[in-house]
Amino acid sequence: SWTTGNVIEEQVTAIREQVGDKRAICGLSGGVDSAVAAALVARAIGDQLTCVYVDHGLMRKGETEQVEKDFVAATGVKLVVVDAEERFLTALKGVSDPEEKRKIIGREFIRVFEQAQAEIIADEGPAVEFLVQGTLYPDVVESGGGTGTANIKSHHNVGGLPEDLEFQLIEPLRKLFKDEVRMVGQELGLPEEIVQRQPFPGPGLGIRIVGEVTKERLDLLRDADAIAREELTAAGLDRDIWQCPVVLLADVRSVGVQGDGRTYGHPIVLRPVSSEDAMTADWSRLPYEVLAKISTRITNEVADVNRVVLDVTSKPPGTIEWE
Numbered sequence: 001s002w003t004t005g006n007v008i009e010e011q012v013t014a015i016r017e018q019v020g021d022k023r024a025i026c027g028l029s030g031g032v033d034s035a036v037a038a039a040l041v042a043r044a045i046g047d048q049l050t051c052v053y054v055d056h057g058l059m060r061k062g063e064t065e066q067v068e069k070d071f072v073a074a075t076g077v078k079l080v081v082v083d084a085e086e087r088f089l090t091a092l093k094g095v096s097d098p099e100e101k102r103k104i105i106g107r108e109f110i111r112v113f114e115q116a117q118a119e120i121i122a123d124e125g126p127a128v129e130f131l132v133q134g135t136l137y138p139d140v141v142e143s144g145g146g147t148g149t150a151n152i153k154s155h156h157n158v159g160g161l162p163e164d165l166e167f168q169l170i171e172p173l174r175k176l177f178k179d180e181v182r183m184v185g186q187e188l189g190l191p192e193e194i195v196q197r198q199p200f201p202g203p204g205l206g207i208r209i210v211g212e213v214t215k216e217r218l219d220l221l222r223d224a225d226a227i228a229r230e231e232l233t234a235a236g237l238d239r240d241i242w243q244c245p246v247v248l249l250a251d252v253r254s255v256g257v258q259g260d261g262r263t264y265g266h267p268i269v270l271r272p273v274s275s276e277d278a279m280t281a282d283w284s285r286l287p288y289e290v291l292a293k294i295s296t297r298i299t300n301e302v303a304d305v306n307r308v309v310l311d312v313t314s315k316p317p318g319t320i321e322w323e
C-alpha cells in the first residue's frame, strides 16, 4: 500500500545502491521539490551528498535563513551557500525589460552553480558522479508528452540546470504528485514553512519589480511582501490561494499623504490568485477586512509605498506574474 514510509524506504534503498561510495550534489532553490529530494537523498547517503544554495539576493524575507538554518537543522545535510547578491545586482543594473532580466538571472545562476560545483568536485573525496533533481511526475509527463506549449516566458528554476553529461541523475520524486511530495517532506521532518510553501518563481523578486532591480527596491518589496504573507497566514488563507505575488511598480509614482506630509511614492500590487495547475488562474476573492489590514500595514510600515492596489485580472488574459 502507498505510505510515505514505504516511499521513503524504497527510495533510500535504491539511492544507496545507485550511489555506492561515490558522491552526489544537489541545488537547493528554497522550494518544496528540491528540498524534499535533497532530504530524501541525505537520508540515504548522509554526507556523501553536498547541497548548493545560490543566494541571488532576490529571495523573500527570511527564506534564505530558512534554508541555511532550518533545513540544515532538520536534515543534517552538508550545505554550501554561495552569497552572490552583488554579482546578480551588478548583472541586473540598468535592466528593466522582463525577458532580459529573466535571461540574466538564469545565466548568472548557472554560472554561479557551476563554479560551486567545480569546487566541490575538486575537493578531496570520492568522485562526484550524481546530480539530484526534484523532478515530479507531472514534469515527467509534460516533457515526455512533446505537445510543445507556447513559450510565453523564459522560465528558470533549479530543475532546469543543464544536466552535465558527466552526471547521472537521481530523481527520487519522479513518481510523485505535489501533495505526495509535501507528505514525504513532512515525514522526513522538514519545517512546515518549506513543505507547505506556495509556488515562487526561480527569478524571485527580480521579476516582481516593474522597472530596474536595485537593493533598495528589493528591501522595500521584501517588507511589503512579508506583511502580505503574514496577514494572509494570520487569516488562515494560505490553503485557499495558490499564491499571492506582491509587485512593486518602481517606475510609477503617485501622490499621497503619510504622517503629516505629502508623499510621492510607489504603488504595491497585490495579486492573490486561485489555481489548480497555474495554466489558468482566477483572482482570489479575499475578504475586504484582510485586504484593508494589508493595505493599512504596508502604507504605515513601508516607507515610500503610499498606495496598495488589487489586481483582479484572470489568467488569461493576464499571467500570474507581472513579468
Ligand code: XMP
Residues within 6 Å of the ligand: 153, 154, 155, 156, 157, 199, 200, 201, 202, 203, 243, 278, 315, 318, 319, 320, 321, 322
Ligand atoms: P505565469 O506568470 O506564467 O506563472 O502565469 C505561472 C506559474 O509559474 C511561476 N513562475 C515561475 N516558476 N521559474 C519558476 O520556477 C520561473 O521562471 C517562473 N516564472 C513564473 C509563477 O509564480 C506561477 O506560479
